[in-house]
Amino acid sequence: MATDEEIHDQTWNALYRAIVDFLKPYGKEDACGNGDYWVVEDDYGGRRQTIDVFNLKMFDVEIIKGLRRLLQNLPGWDIALVLDTPGVGETIPFMGVTIRRHEIIDGLQRQYLPVRFQHFKIPGSRPGTGYD
DSSP, X not given: OOOHHHHHHHHXXXXXXXXXXXXXXXXXXXXXXXXXXXXXXXXXXXXXXXEEESSGGGGOHHHHHXXXXXXXXXXXXXXXXXXXXXXXXXXXXXXXXXXXXXXEEEOOOGGGSOGGGTTOOOTTEEEOOSOO
C-alpha cells in the first residue's frame, strides 16, 4: 500500500506532466524567462502547481479552462498562474490567477497591466481576497 507521501509524489508528477503537455501548443516554455511561461519543476510539498507567466497571452480564457479540467479529479489541488514580468514585486505587486476544480480566483490587478489587458474578464471567476 502506498504511503501518503508516495501518493502525493505520484499525483504531483502526473499533474505536472499533464500541465506541460497541455501548454505546449500555447507557447514556449523557458525557465529563464525567454519564453511565454515556465511550469515550475520543484515540488514544495503542497498541493499546488505553479506556472510562471512571462507573456500575458497565457492568461487566455481557453488556457485557464483547460487547466481547470486537469483538476477535475483532484480535490484540494490548485494551479497558480503567477505573473513574472519585469517590475513584479518592485513597482508592480505580485499577482496571478489561482485555478481550483471548483473555482477560479482572479487576482490580476488590471491597473498595472497594459491597456489591452485591463478589461480582460475570466468568466466564472471571483476576485481574490488577499487570503487566497
